[in-house]
Amino acid sequence: MPIESINDFVVRFANVNGSGSASANQLFAKSVMRMGVPVAPRNIFPSNIQGLPTWYEVRISEAGHRGARGGTDMMVAMNPQTWDKDVASIEPGGYLFYDSSRPIQDSKFREDIVVLGLPLTNICNREFTDPRQRNLFKNVMYVGALAALLDMDMAEIEKLIAEQFRAKEKLIASNHKVLRMGYDIARETFQCPLPMRVRRADRVGDMIFVDGNTAGGLGAVYGGATVCAWYPITPSTSLAEAYERYCARLRVDPDTKKKKYAIVQAEDELASIGMVIGAGWNGSRAFTATSGPGISLMQEFLGLAYFAEIPAVLFDVQRGGPSTGMPTRTQQSDILLAAYASHGDTKHVLLFPEDPHETFEMGAQAFDLADRLQTPIFVMIDLDIGMNQHLCKPFKWDDTRAYDRGKVMSAADLDAAKDWGRYLDVDGDGIPYRTYPGTHPTKGVYFTRGTSRDRYARYTEEAAPYVDNMERLLHKFETAKTIVPQPVLTKAAKPTRLGVIYYGSTAPSMSEAADKLAAEGTHVDLLRVRAFPFSSEVTDFIAAHEQVFVVEQNRDAQLRTLLMAECSIDPAQLVPVLNFDGNPITARFISKAITDHVARMQARSPKVLS
Amino acid sequence: MSYLAKPKFHHPAIETNDLGFTHRDYEGSISTLCAGCGHDSISSAVMRACFELSLPPHRIAKLSGIGCSSKTPTYFLGQSHGFNSVHGRMPSVLTGANLANRDLIYLGVSGDGDSASIGFGQFAHSIRRGVNMVYIVENNGVYGLTKGQFSATSDQGSKSKRGVVNTDSAIDLVATALQLGATFVARSFSGDKTQLVPLIKAAIEHRGAAFIDCISPCVAFNNHEGSTKSFDYVRDHNAALNRLDFITGREPITAEYDPGTTQVVRMHDGSMIRLAKLGADYDVHDRIAAMNNLHTRQADGEIVTGLIYMADESSDLHDHLGTINQPLNELNAPELSPGAKTLESINAALR
Numbered sequence A: 001m002p003i004e005s006i007n008d009f010v011v012r013f014a015n016v017n018g019s020g021s022a023s024a025n026q027l028f029a030k031s032v033m034r035m036g037v038p039v040a041p042r043n044i045f046p047s048n049i050q051g052l053p054t055w056y057e058v059r060i061s062e063a064g065h066r067g068a069r070g071g072t073d074m075m076v077a078m079n080p081q082t083w084d085k086d087v088a089s090i091e092p093g094g095y096l097f098y099d100s101s102r103p104i105q106d107s108k109f110r111e112d113i114v115v116l117g118l119p120l121t122n123i124c125n126r127e128f129t130d131p132r133q134r135n136l137f138k139n140v141m142y143v144g145a146l147a148a149l150l151d152m153d154m155a156e157i158e159k160l161i162a163e164q165f166r167a168k169e170k171l172i173a174s175n176h177k178v179l180r181m182g183y184d185i186a187r188e189t190f191q192c193p194l195p196m197r198v199r200r201a202d203r204v205g206d207m208i209f210v211d212g213n214t215a216g217g218l219g220a221v222y223g224g225a226t227v228c229a230w231y232p233i234t235p236s237t238s239l240a241e242a243y244e245r246y247c248a249r250l251r252v253d254p255d256t257k258k259k260k261y262a263i264v265q266a267e268d269e270l271a272s273i274g275m276v277i278g279a280g281w282n283g284s285r286a287f288t289a290t291s292g293p294g295i296s297l298m299q300e301f302l303g304l305a306y307f308a309e310i311p312a313v314l315f316d317v318q319r320g321g322p323s324t325g326m327p328t329r330t331q332q333s334d335i336l337l338a339a340y341a342s343h344g345d346t347k348h349v350l351l352f353p354e355d356p357h358e359t360f361e362m363g364a365q366a367f368d369l370a371d372r373l374q375t376p377i378f379v380m381i382d383l384d385i386g387m388n389q390h391l392c393k394p395f396k397w398d399d400t401r402a403y404d405r406g407k408v409m410s411a412a413d414l415d416a417a418k419d420w421g422r423y424l425d426v427d428g429d430g431i432p433y434r435t436y437p438g439t440h441p442t443k444g445v446y447f448t449r450g451t452s453r454d455r456y457a458r459y460t461e462e463a464a465p466y467v468d469n470m471e472r473l474l475h476k477f478e479t480a481k482t483i484v485p486q487p488v489l490t491k492a493a494k495p496t497r498l499g500v501i502y503y504g505s506t507a508p509s510m511s512e513a514a515d516k517l518a519a520e521g522t523h524v525d526l527l528r529v530r531a532f533p534f535s536s537e538v539t540d541f542i543a544a545h546e547q548v549f550v551v552e553q554n555r556d557a558q559l560r561t562l563l564m565a566e567c568s569i570d571p572a573q574l575v576p577v578l579n580f581d582g583n584p585i586t587a588r589f590i591s592k593a594i595t596d597h598v599a600r601m602q603a604r605s606p607k608v609l610s
Numbered sequence B: 001m002s003y004l005a006k007p008k009f010h011h012p013a014i015e016t017n018d019l020g021f022t023h024r025d026y027e028g029s030i031s032t033l034c035a036g037c038g039h040d041s042i043s044s045a046v047m048r049a050c051f052e053l054s055l056p057p058h059r060i061a062k063l064s065g066i067g068c069s070s071k072t073p074t075y076f077l078g079q080s081h082g083f084n085s086v087h088g089r090m091p092s093v094l095t096g097a098n099l100a101n102r103d104l105i106y107l108g109v110s111g112d113g114d115s116a117s118i119g120f121g122q123f124a125h126s127i128r129r130g131v132n133m134v135y136i137v138e139n140n141g142v143y144g145l146t147k148g149q150f151s152a153t154s155d156q157g158s159k160s161k162r163g164v165v166n167t168d169s170a171i172d173l174v175a176t177a178l179q180l181g182a183t184f185v186a187r188s189f190s191g192d193k194t195q196l197v198p199l200i201k202a203a204i205e206h207r208g209a210a211f212i213d214c215i216s217p218c219v220a221f222n223n224h225e226g227s228t229k230s231f232d233y234v235r236d237h238n239a240a241l242n243r244l245d246f247i248t249g250r251e252p253i254t255a256e257y258d259p260g261t262t263q264v265v266r267m268h269d270g271s272m273i274r275l276a277k278l279g280a281d282y283d284v285h286d287r288i289a290a291m292n293n294l295h296t297r298q299a300d301g302e303i304v305t306g307l308i309y310m311a312d313e314s315s316d317l318h319d320h321l322g323t324i325n326q327p328l329n330e331l332n333a334p335e336l337s338p339g340a341k342t343l344e345s346i347n348a349a350l351r
């Protein structure tokens, strides 16, 4: 039986990297969104530039499920290299759309799927002479054919094409023509639409469709970053590029054409973080964007920034490690690396945005926190958030919002102060007052070093001032708990002794999994952790539940380790649920893991759990 | 090492500069380096240069890496902010600091281990970028702080204190800086204050990356016979190209100089330096000739010192990046946040 579904299915495109399919696939996804139906697209791409297989998966979900679902209902198979695997991955009753220009043996198909072939290459070869056009238009043509098959609104697609090519009338016209060609020939060849189709809805509202790296770069612009030093690394590169793009538009003085920002592509990540620290020391808001290997290289400097108390912001767009690992796949595997970065006793503040909306928000907030706490702040996203477009709440900014520049002494403050010492804890919150170089001719000068010093920044190797300083840093970390983003609690419909802790890109799949579990009678309270150090809400939540699942995307249960170590939690109370194969975690995976565990618990003591 | 605190009284006849500061206003804490260490002489040259240029100390930022040499910023300019960063990474920290506030004077102090070994990459890239700074390497050919290992500037064939012969070829930071496009390159000797002080002054006035390789004998580990960085060896092999005379006050040059032996050089800010040439026909503006001269005389066993090269025109990283004139660290939300209305239009484009 062919799959019947309205607004709830997954289309997967199998393409060759560099064939120009990306913009056509995006056009498809965006058209569905313009019909008011939520989409969640994901790129699955290799670490190369041209020739290797790539996939683009579009989950269409009127219910608004934005996590990866797993499985494919319709495969658009445009890559002969991966044909066998692609065909095999289609759900029974699913659809295979392919280019039938070259004959394919019967044995290469499946009995239990619907096969839809159109000779796209032949048509393009017939219609166009330019080899580049022949290739590119094949992609637009399949979008037209899908529009017919899935009952999509051609007017929306045409409008998107017009927006994409703006004033280039000739390009718009030719793309429209090819789109229509694909549409018409599909209607002539097949019975359109299919039982699986898109229907206009009203579930998108004012949401925006954007990738997390763009959001992070824009967050840095709004957050007041003026210095960006970075070294290219997938999947973080597009964050620095987005910052540059927005700055070029929004941060150039209209009269002088001079820039209110400085971007340096450094020679490596050591230099990137060195520049960020130098700029932070000198009173600019500065950041870097990198991924795990970069954070590894920055370790010594991060210890310096922690100990010398210098603000810095790092966007860590996590990928599969260790070493080069899976550079184009997603993971949350830098948690411990970042939390305890550097030698000696160090701890760092981490933020865990769940999507591009929060990446913008926390990206901007990170600069306030860095200035307030005078320490590095890590914005921990991952490839899934960073490089895939997500439907999310629109970005928000309050024009009355001033930057919190933290405790900085002006020349007047210094004149008024009785006794200033760089590392004096005047307010009892562990946060000292600093000065920018050059502020006052005779006051507020101090020497910054990674070597121990007393409260007046005087070099000393004495035990007591060293201990005093290290304890104050710990006290400052306690203060951090109260000002970082607090966790978000979602109570189950019924009282339950089961809790779930999760963070970052796991969020959409987790809420879908919770719905699924609830429908099956398993109720779980949810706590989405948004920052490290953990506030008391996190420990209270754990204390209030008998078993707490900690869902993450790494092998070693890194956040669970952090919870055990920092909150003295009994390991037996925290059940790891771990996906680390490089693909985004799915609701299916989470709900199965939880269901299986609950079943095992019930087998042991049948009465306990609801 | 001296443990006696210097008395702070002010002699009425004591020399003051244009700002009314005395030399004492440019001092730092008492040095903890070995008595006789070359690095201490460089510190005094820095103080002297800043005093003579009448620089307000608080407008200078002094940054360093790790090493005996990198410790020295504590011992000069006590009214300047200082930053002792990590080993070999001063250049990146200085670059970032400079990006944040282009109005301060940046003094980077490093050692030969700091700049030619662990930090060779950062040294090279900061020079390439033309960061506006004075970059001084206090070059003793050893790792002083870790007790006498060879550094990458130790000459091939030179002997360590324990008698081990260095078999690796040396990195010449001056040649490297020239190749990398430094717009001001000099070499000097900690024992030659008359040469060093005007060089530092000229380097401060220069806009762009000004590099000074200053040979600075380590009395504890590299001042023995067989070393090519000892006081005796450097004195015997020093081949000074020119004598520098820094003309302050920016007054027009009135005196006539014999063009064969004197060259007057205009600095970026309009001030002048007068170079008394010691070698024949040496043109400080000719980079290729400078490189040639350096290599030829080095092959003859000479250590070329003086102002080796200065570009006719120079620019710095801020010029290259096109940043605004106001220091970036002075900007706040009104100048930096594009505002809610703009954000709404960005949202609209993402639907």
Ligand SMILES: Cc1ncc(C[n+]2csc(CCOP(=O)(O)OP(=O)(O)O)c2C)c(N)n1
Pocket: A300, B066, B067, B068, B069, B070, B087, B110, B111, B112, B113, B114, B115, B138, B140, B142, B143, B144, B145, B146, B151
């Ligand atoms: C990452 C790191 N590795 C090693 C050291 C140890 N160390 C400190 S100073 C130094 C060498 C300094 O040599 P140089 O820069 O020539 O300075 P000098 O003491 O000779 O003036 C070394 C290897 C360190 N501080 N950091």
Ligand code: SF4
Pocket: B032, B033, B034, B036, B037, B038, B039, B068, B069, B140, B144, B145, B217, B218, B219, B220, B221
């Ligand atoms: S060990 Fe050498 S470089 Fe270090 S202070 Fe002593 S003399 Fe100077």
Ligand SMILES: [Mg+2]
Pocket: B067, B111, B112, B113, B138, B139, B140, B141, B142, B143, B144, B151
């Ligand atoms: Mg040395």
